[in-house]
Amino acid sequence: MPRPTAWAALLLAASACALRPRAGEGARITAVEVQGQRVEIRYQPEDAAAAAPVAEGVREAVPRLARFARLRRTVTITIHPSRESLEAVAGGYYWLRAWAQYATVDMLSPRVWAWQGMEAEPPGDARVKQLVLHELTHCAMYQAAASEWTWNVKGIPAWFREGMASVVAGEGSRRLPIREVWRALAREEPPGGVWRSPGDPLPGGDPLSDPGPLYAEESELVYGTAHQAFAFLVRRYGDERIRQVLARMGSGAFFAAAFREAIGLEPAAFEADFRRYVLWRGWEAGPEAP
Numbered sequence: 001m002p003r004p005t006a007w008a009a010l011l012l013a014a015s016a017c018a019l020r021p022r023a024g025e026g027a028r029i030t031a032v033e034v035q036g037q038r039v040e041i042r043y044q045p046e047d048a049a050a051a052a053p054v055a056e057g058v059r060e061a062v063p064r065l066a067r068f069a070r071l072r073r074t075v076t077i078t079i080h081p082s083r084e085s086l087e088a089v090a091g092g093y094y095w096l097r098a099w100a101q102y103a104t105v106d107m108l109s110p111r112v113w114a115w116q117g118m119e120a121e122p123p124g125d126a127r128v129k130q131l132v133l134h135e136l137t138h139c140a141m142y143q144a145a146a147s148e149w150t151w152n153v154k155g156i157p158a159w160f161r162e163g164m165a166s167v168v169a170g171e172g173s174r175r176l177p178i179r180e181v182w183r184a185l186a187r188e189e190p191p192g193g194v195w196r197s198p199g200d201p202l203p204g205g206d207p208l209s210d211p212g213p214l215y216a217e218e219s220e221l222v223y224g225t226a227h228q229a230f231a232f233l234v235r236r237y238g239d240e241r242i243r244q245v246l247a248r249m250g251s252g253a254f255f256a257a258a259f260r261e262a263i264g265l266e267p268a269a270f271e272a273d274f275r276r277y278v279l280w281r282g283w284e285a286g287p288e289a290p
């Protein structure tokens with residue numbers, strides 16, 4: 001049972017939450033429908049201008065999502081006017097600009113990204129649209145692969161999840177270059193050294209197979225590794241095989257089984273292949289991104 005001071009703090013927090021305006025209260029709604037897919041954007045009146053490029057981003061995103069999946073369910077994008085409002089739904093992911101789930105995207109208003117130190121200056125419309133495409137790719141992936149109740153227990157690894165969103169959104173140029181991914185992997189697992197077995201991560205995490213401990217402090221490394229790994233998957237096996245991974249998950253398989261059936265090898269074997277490609281500098285001879 002919490003100590004009295006903790007109780008007081010909880011009560012204070014509860015009353016602060018009650019007084020603080022939430023994104024859902026008094027919100028305006030803009031609905032966008034493209035190719036039979038529907039997205040509703042909820043925002044506070046002060047974010048009307050910020051909502052315009054979000055709506056435009058949805059219109060442009062839906063045709064590009066078709067590369068791997070489509071939105072089967074209406075997605076609600078909530079533009080949060082403040083960091084506190086986003087944290088109320090995203091919990092401890094304090095460093096996020098946006099958080100996608102099965103049929104929702106919660107995003108911090110681009111109006112305040114610069115204030116929050118996330119960008120040096122207010123983002124242009126192109127960056128906002130790119131973020132919308134990235135987040136909607138997550139929703140489309142989850143909806144193709146699972147139900148509302150199973151999407152977060154399918155065992156989809158971070159490199160596949162974030163890599164697909166990053167590749168579809170064309171974020172390669174803002175990601176860490178593959179040379180930096182090589183530096184990070186080489187530091188942890190030098191060529192000629194002992195290959196770690198999956199499930200035996202180094203303390204402090206691994207950007208490919210165990211990114212959890214690195215998300216907050218080294219997110220650029222995690223996202224850069226994810227982008228490069230997914231781009232490698234696309235180059236080797238092509239879009240259709242990746243659509244098959246999603247389809248097999250949609251028919252009930254967990255990620256590992258779906259990947260094995262569609263790609264023809266275990267996820268851990270693919271991760272080892274990618275690791276070798278990076279460490280042996282296969283990328284010096286070829287394109288870094290599709």
Ligand SMILES: [Zn+2]
Nearest residue numbers: 134138162165
């Ligand atoms: Zn993401």
